[in-house]
Amino acid sequence: MITPNTLTALIIGLSLVLVFLLLSRPSRTATREGKILGFFALFLLPLLATVVGFSDHVERSKQTTFCLSCHIMEPYGKSLSVDDPHYLAAAHFQNHRIPADEACYTCHTDYAMYGNIRSKWRGLHHVWVQYLGKPPAPEAIHLYVPYNNRECLHCHLGARSFEESPLHSAMRDDLLSNQTSCVSGGCHDTVHNVATLGSVKFWKGAQ
Amino acid sequence: MNAALSRMEWRVRISAALVFLGLAVELAALCWVHPTSFLVFAMAGIPLVGAGIVVFLYSLVSTAE
Numbered sequence: 402m403i404t405p406n407t408l409t410a411l412i413i414g415l416s417l418v419l420v421f422l423l424l425s426r427p428s429r430t431a432t433r434e435g436k437i438l439g440f441f442a443l444f445l446l447p448l449l450a451t452v453v454g455f456s457d458h459v460e461r462s463k464q465t466t467f468c469l470s471c472h473i474m475e476p477y478g479k480s481l482s483v484d485d486p487h488y489l490a491a492a493h494f495q496n497h498r499i500p501a502d503e504a505c506y507t508c509h510t511d512y513a514m515y516g517n518i519r520s521k522w523r524g525l526h527h528v529w530v531q532y533l534g535k536p537p538a539p540e541a542i543h544l545y546v547p548y549n550n551r552e553c554l555h556c557h558l559g560a561r562s563f564e565e566s567p568l569h570s571a572m573r574d575d576l577l578s579n580q581t582s583c584v585s586g587g588c589h590d591t592v593h594n595v596a597t598l599g600s601v602k603f604w605k606g607a608q
Numbered sequence: 609m610n611a612a613l614s615r616m617e618w619r620v621r622i623s624a625a626l627v628f629l630g631l632a633v634e635l636a637a638l639c640w641v642h643p644t645s646f647l648v649f650a651m652a653g654i655p656l657v658g659a660g661i662v663v664f665l666y667s668l669v670s671t672a673e
Contacts, residue, residue, distance in 0.1 A: 406638065413635045417628060424624035427617040439620060443664040447627045447657045454634050455654070458646045470642045528643045 409450065409457045416446040462524060463506040471531065476539040476595035477505075484604040489584065489592045495604060498556070512555040540596040550576050553583045619667035623660045630656030 419442035422429065429435035461467055469478035481494040481504060490508070493499045499507040510520040523545070530536055554576065557563040564570070568588075575581040583589050634653035637645040 409638055410635065413631050413638070417631050417635070420624050420628045420631065423620055424628055427620040427624065430616065430620050439664065443620070443623050443627055444661055447631060447661060450631060450634060451654055451657050454638060454649060457638065458649055461641060462643070462646060464641070467641055467643070524643065525647075528647055531643075 405453075405457050405460065409453045412446065412453055413450045416442065416450050419446065459521065462521065463503045465502055465504045465506075468505040471527075473531070473536055473539055473542070474505075476598055477593050479598055479603070480593040480595055482603045482605075483598070484602040485591075487591045488594065488601075489589050491604075495606070508552060510552075511549070512551055547582060548584045550579050550583050616667050616670070619663055619670070623664035623667060626656050626660030626663060628660075630654070630658075630660055 419438065423439060423442055430439045465478070468474055477490075480488065481491050483491040486492050490504075493508070494501060494504050506520070510516050569576065572581055576583065584592055630653050633656060634649055637649035637653055640648075
Protein backbone atom coordinates (compact mmCIF):
# COMPACT_ATOMS: atom_id res chain seq x y z
CA MET A 402 0.00 0.00 0.00
CA ILE A 403 1.27 3.43 -0.90
CA THR A 404 1.89 5.66 2.14
CA PRO A 405 1.27 9.44 2.17
CA ASN A 406 5.01 9.91 2.55
CA THR A 407 5.71 7.86 -0.59
CA LEU A 408 2.99 9.70 -2.50
CA THR A 409 4.52 13.06 -1.57
CA ALA A 410 7.97 11.81 -2.58
CA LEU A 411 6.56 10.60 -5.92
CA ILE A 412 4.90 13.96 -6.62
CA ILE A 413 8.11 15.81 -5.76
CA GLY A 414 10.17 13.36 -7.84
CA LEU A 415 7.90 13.80 -10.88
CA SER A 416 8.02 17.57 -10.43
CA LEU A 417 11.82 17.50 -10.26
CA VAL A 418 12.05 15.55 -13.54
CA LEU A 419 9.69 17.94 -15.35
CA VAL A 420 11.39 21.02 -13.89
CA PHE A 421 14.76 19.65 -15.00
CA LEU A 422 13.44 19.42 -18.57
CA LEU A 423 12.71 23.16 -18.48
CA LEU A 424 15.86 24.03 -16.59
CA SER A 425 18.03 22.33 -19.20
CA ARG A 426 16.10 23.82 -22.17
CA PRO A 427 13.82 26.73 -21.26
CA SER A 428 13.07 27.27 -24.97
CA ARG A 429 10.66 24.33 -24.70
CA THR A 430 8.11 26.83 -23.37
CA ALA A 431 8.00 28.54 -26.79
CA THR A 432 5.58 25.91 -28.10
CA ARG A 433 2.02 25.31 -26.90
CA GLU A 434 3.01 21.89 -25.46
CA GLY A 435 5.95 23.54 -23.75
CA LYS A 436 3.65 26.11 -22.15
CA ILE A 437 1.43 23.32 -20.83
CA LEU A 438 4.56 21.58 -19.54
CA GLY A 439 5.63 24.85 -17.89
CA PHE A 440 2.23 25.25 -16.25
CA PHE A 441 2.42 21.74 -14.78
CA ALA A 442 6.13 21.76 -13.93
CA LEU A 443 6.49 25.28 -12.57
CA PHE A 444 3.08 25.93 -11.09
CA LEU A 445 0.64 23.08 -10.53
CA LEU A 446 2.93 20.23 -9.42
CA PRO A 447 5.23 22.32 -7.15
CA LEU A 448 2.14 23.83 -5.54
CA LEU A 449 0.62 20.38 -5.05
CA ALA A 450 3.93 18.96 -3.77
CA THR A 451 4.26 21.79 -1.25
CA VAL A 452 0.69 21.48 0.04
CA VAL A 453 0.90 17.68 0.30
CA GLY A 454 4.39 17.90 1.82
CA PHE A 455 3.26 20.43 4.41
CA SER A 456 0.30 18.27 5.33
CA ASP A 457 2.64 15.27 5.58
CA HIS A 458 4.98 17.16 7.91
CA VAL A 459 2.06 18.21 10.13
CA GLU A 460 0.86 14.61 10.34
CA ARG A 461 4.37 13.34 11.07
CA SER A 462 4.76 15.86 13.88
CA LYS A 463 2.06 13.95 15.77
CA GLN A 464 4.21 10.83 15.98
CA THR A 465 5.77 9.77 19.27
CA THR A 466 9.09 9.15 17.52
CA PHE A 467 9.01 12.72 16.19
CA CYS A 468 8.66 14.22 19.68
CA LEU A 469 11.26 11.90 21.14
CA SER A 470 13.77 12.68 18.37
CA CYS A 471 14.76 15.76 20.40
CA HIS A 472 17.43 14.89 22.96
CA ILE A 473 15.70 16.90 25.67
CA MET A 474 12.59 14.70 25.40
CA GLU A 475 14.44 11.41 25.99
CA PRO A 476 13.55 11.12 29.71
CA TYR A 477 9.89 11.75 28.84
CA GLY A 478 10.03 8.90 26.34
CA LYS A 479 11.66 6.72 28.96
CA SER A 480 8.92 7.57 31.46
CA LEU A 481 6.44 5.82 29.15
CA SER A 482 8.11 2.50 30.00
CA VAL A 483 7.98 2.82 33.78
CA ASP A 484 6.69 -0.40 35.32
CA ASP A 485 4.27 1.23 37.76
CA PRO A 486 0.54 1.71 37.08
CA HIS A 487 0.58 4.91 39.16
CA TYR A 488 2.64 6.62 36.46
CA LEU A 489 -0.18 8.14 34.46
CA ALA A 490 1.64 8.57 31.14
CA ALA A 491 3.16 5.07 31.32
CA ALA A 492 -0.18 3.44 32.19
CA HIS A 493 -1.90 5.16 29.26
CA PHE A 494 0.92 4.31 26.85
CA GLN A 495 1.46 0.69 27.87
CA ASN A 496 -2.24 -0.17 27.95
CA HIS A 497 -2.91 1.58 24.63
CA ARG A 498 -5.46 3.92 26.20
CA ILE A 499 -3.90 6.35 23.78
CA PRO A 500 -2.47 5.48 20.34
CA ALA A 501 1.11 4.41 21.12
CA ASP A 502 2.43 5.98 17.92
CA GLU A 503 0.84 9.37 18.73
CA ALA A 504 1.18 9.24 22.51
CA CYS A 505 2.62 12.72 23.18
CA TYR A 506 0.28 14.49 20.78
CA THR A 507 -2.85 12.73 22.05
CA CYS A 508 -2.45 14.09 25.57
CA HIS A 509 -0.68 17.38 24.79
CA THR A 510 -2.89 18.83 22.09
CA ASP A 511 -5.82 21.09 22.90
CA TYR A 512 -9.18 19.47 22.21
CA ALA A 513 -10.65 22.83 21.30
CA MET A 514 -11.08 24.96 18.20
CA TYR A 515 -7.66 25.69 16.62
CA GLY A 516 -6.10 23.34 19.21
CA ASN A 517 -4.07 21.63 16.50
CA ILE A 518 -2.68 24.97 15.28
CA ARG A 519 -1.88 26.06 18.84
CA SER A 520 0.00 22.84 19.56
CA LYS A 521 2.02 23.23 16.34
CA TRP A 522 2.81 26.82 17.27
CA ARG A 523 4.06 25.65 20.66
CA GLY A 524 6.16 23.02 18.87
CA LEU A 525 7.78 25.71 16.73
CA HIS A 526 8.47 27.70 19.88
CA HIS A 527 10.22 24.65 21.36
CA VAL A 528 12.46 24.37 18.30
CA TRP A 529 13.20 28.10 18.52
CA VAL A 530 14.23 27.76 22.18
CA GLN A 531 16.28 24.67 21.37
CA TYR A 532 18.39 26.49 18.79
CA LEU A 533 18.30 30.14 19.77
CA GLY A 534 17.35 30.14 23.42
CA LYS A 535 18.46 28.35 26.53
CA PRO A 536 16.65 24.99 26.74
CA PRO A 537 15.85 23.98 30.31
CA ALA A 538 16.91 20.67 31.86
CA PRO A 539 14.30 17.95 31.14
CA GLU A 540 13.14 17.85 34.78
CA ALA A 541 12.69 21.64 34.76
CA ILE A 542 10.25 21.58 31.83
CA HIS A 543 6.76 22.70 32.82
CA LEU A 544 3.52 23.16 30.93
CA TYR A 545 2.79 26.73 29.82
CA VAL A 546 -0.59 26.59 31.53
CA PRO A 547 -2.05 24.12 34.05
CA TYR A 548 -3.19 20.90 32.38
CA ASN A 549 -6.78 21.28 31.30
CA ASN A 550 -9.16 18.48 32.39
CA ARG A 551 -10.79 18.87 28.98
CA GLU A 552 -7.90 16.87 27.50
CA CYS A 553 -8.60 13.93 29.89
CA LEU A 554 -12.37 14.15 29.62
CA HIS A 555 -12.17 14.17 25.82
CA CYS A 556 -11.79 10.38 26.13
CA HIS A 557 -12.87 9.55 29.68
CA LEU A 558 -16.14 11.43 29.90
CA GLY A 559 -18.90 8.96 29.19
CA ALA A 560 -16.59 5.97 29.60
CA ARG A 561 -17.93 3.35 32.03
CA SER A 562 -14.77 3.28 34.17
CA PHE A 563 -15.06 7.03 34.66
CA GLU A 564 -18.82 7.33 35.06
CA GLU A 565 -19.16 4.43 37.53
CA SER A 566 -16.38 5.63 39.82
CA PRO A 567 -17.98 7.09 42.98
CA LEU A 568 -15.12 9.57 43.36
CA HIS A 569 -15.50 10.86 39.83
CA SER A 570 -19.28 11.13 40.29
CA ALA A 571 -18.85 13.11 43.50
CA MET A 572 -16.39 15.51 41.85
CA ARG A 573 -17.97 15.61 38.43
CA ASP A 574 -18.87 19.31 38.40
CA ASP A 575 -15.48 20.33 39.78
CA LEU A 576 -13.73 18.21 37.17
CA LEU A 577 -15.84 19.59 34.33
CA SER A 578 -15.21 23.17 35.42
CA ASN A 579 -11.47 22.59 36.05
CA GLN A 580 -11.84 23.62 39.69
CA THR A 581 -10.17 20.35 40.61
CA SER A 582 -7.41 19.17 38.34
CA CYS A 583 -7.23 15.50 37.36
CA VAL A 584 -3.42 15.56 37.41
CA SER A 585 -2.61 17.84 40.30
CA GLY A 586 -5.52 17.39 42.67
CA GLY A 587 -3.87 14.56 44.57
CA CYS A 588 -5.45 11.79 42.48
CA HIS A 589 -3.42 11.25 39.30
CA ASP A 590 -0.45 13.48 40.05
CA THR A 591 2.33 11.04 39.11
CA VAL A 592 2.56 11.76 35.41
CA HIS A 593 6.07 11.67 33.89
CA ASN A 594 8.12 12.43 37.02
CA VAL A 595 11.35 12.38 35.02
CA ALA A 596 13.41 13.44 38.04
CA THR A 597 12.79 10.06 39.71
CA LEU A 598 13.44 7.77 36.75
CA GLY A 599 16.72 6.62 38.25
CA SER A 600 14.93 4.75 40.99
CA VAL A 601 12.11 3.01 39.13
CA LYS A 602 11.72 -0.27 37.26
CA PHE A 603 10.99 -0.32 33.55
CA TRP A 604 8.67 -2.54 31.57
CA LYS A 605 10.70 -4.21 28.84
CA GLY A 606 7.70 -4.89 26.61
CA ALA A 607 7.37 -1.29 25.53
CA GLN A 608 10.91 -1.12 24.10
CA MET B 609 9.93 39.25 -30.55
CA ASN B 610 13.14 37.20 -30.25
CA ALA B 611 14.39 39.47 -27.49
CA ALA B 612 11.10 39.03 -25.61
CA LEU B 613 11.28 35.30 -26.06
CA SER B 614 14.83 35.08 -24.76
CA ARG B 615 13.89 37.24 -21.80
CA MET B 616 11.05 34.83 -21.10
CA GLU B 617 13.41 31.89 -21.43
CA TRP B 618 15.75 33.51 -18.99
CA ARG B 619 12.91 33.97 -16.49
CA VAL B 620 11.72 30.41 -17.04
CA ARG B 621 15.25 29.22 -16.32
CA ILE B 622 15.41 31.24 -13.09
CA SER B 623 11.96 29.98 -12.14
CA ALA B 624 12.93 26.38 -12.89
CA ALA B 625 16.15 26.73 -10.88
CA LEU B 626 14.27 28.11 -7.87
CA VAL B 627 11.54 25.47 -8.06
CA PHE B 628 14.12 22.69 -8.57
CA LEU B 629 16.12 23.83 -5.54
CA GLY B 630 12.97 24.25 -3.44
CA LEU B 631 11.65 20.81 -4.35
CA ALA B 632 15.05 19.25 -3.63
CA VAL B 633 15.00 20.87 -0.18
CA GLU B 634 11.43 19.66 0.38
CA LEU B 635 12.39 16.12 -0.66
CA ALA B 636 15.39 16.13 1.67
CA ALA B 637 13.24 17.46 4.54
CA LEU B 638 10.71 14.72 3.88
CA CYS B 639 13.34 12.00 4.33
CA TRP B 640 14.37 13.32 7.74
CA VAL B 641 12.00 12.78 10.67
CA HIS B 642 13.00 15.56 13.07
CA PRO B 643 11.48 18.88 14.18
CA THR B 644 14.29 20.69 12.35
CA SER B 645 13.20 19.12 9.06
CA PHE B 646 9.84 20.88 9.41
CA LEU B 647 11.65 24.20 9.81
CA VAL B 648 13.86 23.48 6.78
CA PHE B 649 10.74 22.61 4.78
CA ALA B 650 8.83 25.72 5.90
CA MET B 651 11.64 28.25 5.89
CA ALA B 652 13.70 27.13 2.89
CA GLY B 653 11.63 24.77 0.70
CA ILE B 654 8.36 26.72 0.63
CA PRO B 655 9.93 30.18 -0.02
CA LEU B 656 12.10 28.79 -2.83
CA VAL B 657 9.18 27.03 -4.55
CA GLY B 658 6.99 30.09 -3.96
CA ALA B 659 9.58 32.41 -5.48
CA GLY B 660 9.95 30.07 -8.47
CA ILE B 661 6.18 30.05 -9.06
CA VAL B 662 6.02 33.86 -8.80
CA VAL B 663 8.87 34.25 -11.31
CA PHE B 664 7.11 31.80 -13.66
CA LEU B 665 3.80 33.66 -13.42
CA TYR B 666 5.63 36.94 -13.98
CA SER B 667 7.30 35.48 -17.05
CA LEU B 668 3.84 34.70 -18.46
CA VAL B 669 2.40 38.17 -17.98
CA SER B 670 5.56 39.97 -19.06
CA THR B 671 6.00 38.28 -22.45
CA ALA B 672 4.22 41.14 -24.21
CA GLU B 673 6.88 43.63 -23.05
